[in-house]
Amino acid sequence: MSARVRWxxxxxFLVELGSLEEAMAFHARVTADPLGQREQxxxxxxxxxxxxxxxxxxxAANRVAGVDLSPLPASxxxxxxxxxxxxxxxxxxxxxxxxxxxxxxVAAHQAREWTAAFGGFAPGFAYLxxxxxxxxxxxxxxxxxxxxxxxxxLAAEFSAVYPRASPGGWRLIGHTDAALWDLSREDPxxxxxxxxxxxxxxxxxxxxxxxxxxxxxxxxxxxxxxVAQPGxxxxxxxxGRHGQGDLGVTASGAADTxxxxxxNRLVGNSRQAALIETxxxxxxxxxxDVVAAVTGADAAARIRRAPAAADGPAPDERPAPLGAPFLxxxxxxxxxxxxxxxxxxxxAVRGGIxxxxxxxxxxxxxxxxxxxxxLRAGDALALAGDVAGPVADPLPAPxxxxxxxxxxxxxxxRDDAFDPGERAHLTRTTWIVGPETDRVGARLxxxxxxxxxxxxxxxxxxxxxxxxxxxxxxxxxxxxxGADHPVTxxxxxxxxxxxxxxxxxxxxxxxxxVRFLEIDPESSNRLTVA
Numbered sequence: 001m002s003a004r005v006r007w008x009x010x011x012x013f014l015v016e017l018g019s020l021e022e023a024m025a026f027h028a029r030v031t032a033d034p035l036g037q038r039e040q041x042x043x044x045x046x047x048x049x050x051x052x053x054x055x056x057x058x059x060a061a062n063r064v065a066g067v068d069l070s071p072l073p074a075s076x077x078x079x080x081x082x083x084x085x086x087x088x089x090x091x092x093x094x095x096x097x098x099x100x101x102x103x104x105x106v107a108a109h110q111a112r113e114w115t116a117a118f119g120g121f122a123p124g125f126a127y128l129x130x131x132x133x134x135x136x137x138x139x140x141x142x143x144x145x146x147x148x149x150x151x152x153x154l155a156a157e158f159s160a161v162y163p164r165a166s167p168g169g170w171r172l173i174g175h176t177d178a179a180l181w182d183l184s185r186e187d188p189x190x191x192x193x194x195x196x197x198x199x200x201x202x203x204x205x206x207x208x209x210x211x212x213x214x215x216x217x218x219x220x221x222x223x224x225x226x227v228a229q230p231g232x233x234x235x236x237x238x239x240g241r242h243g244q245g246d247l248g249v250t251a252s253g254a255a256d257t258x259x260x261x262x263x264n265r266l267v268g269n270s271r272q273a274a275l276i277e278t279x280x281x282x283x284x285x286x287x288x289d290v291v292a293a294v295t296g297a298d299a300a301a302r303i304r305r306a307p308a309a310a311d312g313p314a315p316d317e318r319p320a321p322l323g324a325p326f327l328x329x330x331x332x333x334x335x336x337x338x339x340x341x342x343x344x345x346x347x348a349v350r351g352g353i354x355x356x357x358x359x360x361x362x363x364x365x366x367x368x369x370x371x372x373x374x375l376r377a378g379d380a381l382a383l384a385g386d387v388a389g390p391v392a393d394p395l396p397a398p399x400x401x402x403x404x405x406x407x408x409x410x411x412x413x414r415d416d417a418f419d420p421g422e423r424a425h426l427t428r429t430t431w432i433v434g435p436e437t438d439r440v441g442a443r444l445x446x447x448x449x450x451x452x453x454x455x456x457x458x459x460x461x462x463x464x465x466x467x468x469x470x471x472x473x474x475x476x477x478x479x480x481x482g483a484d485h486p487v488t489x490x491x492x493x494x495x496x497x498x499x500x501x502x503x504x505x506x507x508x509x510x511x512x513x514v515r516f517l518e519i520d521p522e523s524s525n526r527l528t529v530a
Contacts, residue, residue, distance in 0.1 A: 003069070005061050006046075006413035007521070009496035010054040012039075012466045014046045014413045015064055020129060020157075022069045023047055024117055028194060029067050031246075035060035041245040041464035042118035042193055043488055044127075048245075048464025072194075079113060079196035082161065084152050086201055088172035090140075094154060097137045097171075105173065106201055108132035114159055114197040119189070119248045120462060120488035123368045124163035124181025126191040131159055143169030150175045152199070159199075161191075163248075164369065183358060183370070189247045223287050223380035225349060228333060231281030233366075234375040236353050238274045241361035241370075245464065245487045252365035255439055255483045256344055258503035259296035263348035266293035266325045266392050273352030273386035274362040276375070278345050280338035286328040287380070291350040291391060293325045294334075297342025297507060298398070304333040324394035325350075341401060342507040350391070351383030367440050367484040404430055404513035407501045409470070410521060414492035417456035418472075425453060426470075426494060426516055431478070433512045439484040442508055445477050452476030456492050465489040468497035468505065470516075480505060 003026065004016040017023045027042035030049065034040075037060065039050040051057040086106045094105055114128035139155045144167060147153075151162045153170035162168060163180035180190045191197055227234075237260065240253025254260035254277055264273045268291075276282065280299045294301045301320035320326060320334060328334055336345055355362040355372045364371040415423055431444040446452050453476040465471065465485060470478045473491045480497070481489075483506070497505050498519065508514060 003064050003067065005064055007410065008048065008413045008464075008466050008493065009410055009468060010499055010521075011052070011057045012048060012050040013057060013061055014048050014463060016046050017069070018045075020044055020117060021071060024115075024193075025069050025072055026067055027118070028072050035063055035067075038242045039245045039251070041120065041487055043120065043463040044118070044461035046461075046463040048466070050242075050245075050466060077115075077194050077196050079198060080191050081198050081200055082152075082176050082178050083202040084109075084174040084176050084199050085203065086152075086174040088152065088174045090153075090171040091173045094135075094137055094171050094173055098134055100134060105135070108135055109154075109159070109173065110199050110201060114199070116191045116193050116195040116197060117158075118193050119246045120464075121248060121486065122163055122166055122181075123248045123370060124189045124191075125160060125248050126180075126189070126193070126195075126197075128159045128191075128197055129157055131157075133157075135159070137171050139169040140171065143167055147172065148175065150177060150180075152176055188359070193246050222382055224290050224351070224383045225328075225381050226285045226287055227283075227375045227377055227379040227381070228285045229281060229283035229335075230375045230377055230379075231283070231336065232279035232338075234276055234278040234282045235364040235366075236274050236355050236372045236375070237277045237363045238272050238361055240363050240483070241359045241365075244359050248487050249359060249368055249370055250365060250483075250485055250487050251467070252363045252368075252371070252484050253361065254346065254363075255506035256296055256346070256503045259344070259346045260348075262323070262395060263293045263295040263346045264352070266295070266323070266395070267291050267348050267350040268387055268389045268391045269348060269350065269352050270386045270388040273348070274355055274384065275346055275348040275353060278336060278347065279343065280336055280345065282345075282347070282375075283333055283335045284328075284347065286330055286332045286334070288330050290328050290383075291325050292320075292328050292334060293323070293348050294320060294336070294345060295323055295348075295395070296345040297339035298322050299336040299339045299345045301334060301336045301345075303328065304335060305329075321394065323396075323398065325391040341509070343509050344507060349383065350387060352386035354382040354384040365484050366438070367486060401504070401507070404515050405504060405508060406515050406517050407505055408498045408519045409495040409516045410498060411495045411518060412493075413496075414456075414460065415494045417460070417492040418494055419454065422453050422494070423518075425451075426478070427518055429515075431514050431516075433508045433510050433514060434477075435510045437508070437510050439482050441479045441481045441485055442505075443477055443479050444514065447513070453478065453494070460490060460492050462488040462490045465493060466496060468499070468502050469493045470495045470497070480508075482506065
């Protein structure tokens with residue numbers, strides 16, 4: 001089978017291959033000799049390639065057919081040994097499903113060298129293939145809400161080790177103390193795609209190593225601002241960490257990139273400078289004179305002027321402009337309320353927020369647990385010196401968002417998994433943003449009296465997904481993926497929101513109504529993001 005391109009928005013496409021072996025070979029070849037992509041995510045039968053521009057994606061799509069799909073020589077890979085205590089809660093079930101004794105299951109799991117085919121699901125999680133075919137067992141009908149870190153598991157043709165505690169439906173056969181994911185190492189992932197893995201039975205009772213200490217903003221003497229009140233989910237974000245999908249780490253970054261870029265531009269910062277994303281209620285206190293700007297959802301920000309002397313009059317208060325730079329003098333407080341429309345506000349300070357770089361970014365990924373923890377009262381933040389030029393002129397007055405919101409989409413990559421009428425139903429229906437809305441995604445329900453989508457009945461192997469993807473689970477209620485979406489998904493993606501409309505999607509509030517408008521691929525390639 002030749003490679004088939006399935007578009008996932010304007011800047012990404014799935015390359016569909018005929019087998020796992022072809023997918024592994026394609027992934028290895030484009031990793032060693034890139035087609036210009038900034039991300040390649042292998043899965044069971046596909047490889048997702050993502051690009052910085054639509055032009056780069058279109059050019060690369062024409063070169064896919066020329067990639068060599070012949071198997072790679074096994075001698076070029078490294079082999080990782082992992083010690084396992086075979087005491088898993090599902091070991092007895094696995095013996096019943098396979099007809100093997102416990103001893104035979106353990107022996108079969110160790111007998112062959114496994115291969116890390118691809119990553120996904122969580123940072124450091126590797127799908128291992130090539131084991132004894134007698135160990136193929138189905139996933140649990142009902143996933144566990146919490147699988148302990150270090151659990152060694154089986155599902156279908158795969159084995160894996162859970163790097164951290166998380167929900168999961170695989171069959172647990174043992175545990176290991178090996179740290180599959182450790183940000184203190186130069187290479188955080190113990191196992192990466194292409195590696196060989198050998199399991200070795202040991203006797204022990206210890207559980208897996210605990211996760212690394214959370215990353216807190218440093219309390220430094222040269223702090224520029226202090227967090228008086230953290231508000232709702234106030235996070236340090238920049239434009240994200242690209243190129244880590246193979247490790248199970250999504251790009252993350254500011255959910256509303258247009259507002260984040262505008263805030264940095266207003267105070268003269270570089271594009272990649274870190275700033276604060278908040279759902280409201282944030283109060284910052286200036287420790288020194290700083291220039292700041294607020295963009296995104298209008299949270300009715302106010303500046304509380306500090307009195308000149310401790311025994312002076314009560315501090316005065318005035319509105320802080322939205323979309324314009326302003327000065328905070330030492331002792332002043334910037335207080336944000338809660339937006340009445342829109343969801344996320346952004347606060348930039350000239351120089352950018354200093355926070356540790358994790359895999360090349362200061363962003364918090366709430367799904368993967370990567371990057372600085374959410375802000376807490378008392379955090380002191382220094383400036384990073386990410387200045388690129390002078391402060392900018394104020395932005396034009398924002399135009400009130402239309403109701404319902406209209407998001408433009410390109411169908412694919414898996415719209416052919418649905419009956420033809422479901423495409424029309426998606427665009428004819430008004431959808432309501434549900435309460436299950438966060439940086440990972442938003443679940444959409446049809447307005448009362450309207451049916452959900454009729455989900456595809458065919459089972460889909462996990463494959464890479466992008467921000468803005470509309471994934472359709474068996475309920476028929478689409479999930480619109482946000483900045484912290486999982487690297488791979490197991491349900492078909494019927495369409496992808498175009499890049500130009502992702503900032504609007506990031507501002508959707510629970511209860512807000514939204515409609516989808518199909519546009520042709522050529523039109524979407526000419527759209528730009530603010």
